[in-house]
Amino acid sequence: MEINKVLIIGAGTMGRGIAQWFAQQGVIVELTDAVSEMAIKSQKMIADSLNTLKAKGKFTEAQVTATLNNLKVVDLENYSTDSDLVIEAIIEDLKIKTDLFLKLDKTMSKHTVLASNTSSIPITTLARNLSKGRQEKTLGLHFFNPATIMKLVEIIETPWSSKELANNLKTWFAAQGKKPAICKDYPGFIVNRVARNFYGEAFQVLESYDQDKIKEIDEVMTEVGGFKMGPFTLMDLIGIDINYDVTCSVWNSYYNDPRFRPHRVQREMVDSGRIGKKVGKGFYSYDK
Template sequence: MKLQKIVVIGAGTMGSGIAQWFTQQLCSVELVDNSQAQLEKALKDIHTSWDKLAEKGKLSNAAELKTLISIKMIDQVAKDADLVVEAIIENLEIKRELFKKLDAYFGPHTILASNTSSFPIHLMAEAVERKDKFLGLHFFNPATIMKLVEVIKGKDSSEKLCRDLYAWFDSKDKKPAFCKDSPGFIVNRVARNFYGEPLRIVDTENEAKEKEVDAILKEVGGFKMGPFELMDLIGIDVNYSVTCSVWEAYDKEPRFAPHKLQKQMVDEKRFGRKSKRGFYKYD
């Protein structure tokens, strides 16, 4: 499989990270968003990341990479992309509407993929004609560092396509995993308990208890980050949205239920590192 032209829809944290990673594989990448301001911020952050890596001697081709990535509005994108990865808000109807438009816009050879962290692929595939070329590719934040990519075969996804993509990611030093097409797939289904149980243990906002839980899971459990640190890194708003989606998808199974503390922090716009305040404070 050859992937040369990549389009990433959504210039938020995940989308920009995915776009940066594909560019670092020397693909030609177009990053798309409805907000010009968000696009410019994402491109600036990506360039800054490369400059810092170059200063540390960890990247020798920063100048070349900058020529391979561009920011576009959707109607400016070339129609001959090899792969389009959607990384927008976790809202099923909005995703379905987007994929309907993408299916009509791009050439017949283009692969369409969703980075959804919670919605079954077959529900989005209903919106497109090219069901055999539609699948899930779920990256993890930060996409430039986290090696795992969940490859999710929908009901009508081509078996060969999924295996070819698996092999392609494997050749690029990612760690692909085939996943069943079910809400939350592997990681986000398991992770609901990694976040949910600590939230229920702490119950109300208490930084000392949050630090204690994080320390125990790192020192005893062997995790690199505790659940509260990880929620702050991912974004409490993103984590809460995924929790709600998985909970709804499993008919409000109690073990997947969101916690009141998550909602409180989202309502207060305390999203974690990106807002400088979450479970912990950041300068």
């Protein structure tokens, strides 16, 4: 399988990281967003990231130039229709995603593979009303933040998706240094289902917002448990709002099973706008 050109729709944290990773692999990338300023800002952030890596001696000038040359920002209504792969990384809203996939089904070339980076929305639901030929080429590709560093990619199959396509994608990603895992379209897929307990048990111990206890739980998980990050540090990195949305989605998908129930501290953090590192304040404070 060859992937020479990719369209990334959604220029937020995940879309930006996915776009940078593909560009670093020598793939031509078009990055677009409903808010054009967001895509332009992400392009600059990618350039800044690459220049930082160059300053640290991890990238050469030639590698930075080649990566940036592979990346192009386009208007949402003017993307190329001949990409080998489209990855949707927009807001976790079922209707908006469904409408986008219906549009892509009509506008993209017949050979184009459609994929969603959703954390929790069923891929089967997104593919259900697509044309038969497109259903075979639609699946989930769930990257993890930061996409340029985290190696795992979940490849989520639907009842209609081609097994040959899933296997070919697994081979392609492995050749680029990723650790792909094929899974069925279950709520939360693999990681987000398992992770509910990682976060949920931490909230049960926390009970209510307590900065000292937050630090203590994270320290226990890293220094004793051997995790690279504690649950609260990780939620700050991912975005507490995103984590809360995924928790609610998985909980609803499992018919309100108490194991997956959201915690009121999550809701309090979201309601107060303290949603993590991206805004400078979450369970911890960060310099913007």
